[in-house]
Amino acid sequence: MDKIIISGLQVESLIGVYEWEREAPTSLLLDVEISTDLQRAADSDNVADTIDYAAVAELLMVTAKQASFELLEALASKLIDTLFSHFPVQQISMTVIKPGILPTARQVAVMLTRSR
Numbered sequence: 003m004d005k006i007i008i009s010g011l012q013v014e015s016l017i018g019v020y021e022w023e024r025e026a027p028t029s030l031l032l033d034v035e036i037s038t039d040l041q042r043a044a045d046s047d048n049v050a051d052t053i054d055y056a057a058v059a060e061l062l063m064v065t066a067k068q069a070s071f072e073l074l075e076a077l078a079s080k081l082i083d084t085l086f087s088h089f090p091v092q093q094i095s096m097t098v099i100k101p102g103i104l105p106t107a108r109q110v111a112v113m114l115t116r117s118r
C-alpha cells in the first residue's frame with residue numbers, strides 16, 4: 003500500500019498525568035504514516051487527486067491544540083479518529099513523541115496503528 007508520511011510535526015497540547023503538566027501546553031512531535039492509494043495522483047500530477055499533506059498537518063495541529071488528555075495513548079487515538087473522519091484513508095500509524103520528559107531518556111513515545 004502507498005503511504006503519505008509526515009515526520010517530526012511539532013504540535014502543542016495539554017497533556018500529562020500530573021498537575022504540573024496540566025498548567026500549560028506541552029510541545030509534542032508527531033510521526034504519521036497514512037496508507038492510501040496514490041496511483042491517481044501519480045498519474046495526474048494533481049493535488050486534487052491525493053490527500054494534501056499540508057491539510058493533514060494543519061488538522062493535526064488544530065486538533066492537538068484543542069485536546070486535553072492525560073495519556074499520549076488517548077491523544078494518539080483522538081488524532082487518528084479525526085483523520086479518519088476527514089480523509090479517505092485505509093490505515094494510519096501515529097507516533098506521538100514527548101521529548102525531554104524523563105531525565106534518563108531523550109524522549110518517550112507511543113505508536114498506534116488503526117485500520118478502517
Ligand SMILES: Nc1nc2c(c(=O)[nH]1)N=C([C@H](O)[C@@H](O)CO)CN2
Nearest residue numbers: 017018019020023072073074075103
Ligand atoms: N504509557 C504512558 N505512560 C505514561 C504517560 C503516558 O502518556 N503514557 N504519561 C506519564 C506522565 O504524564 C509523564 O509525562 C511524566 O512522568 C507517565 N507515564
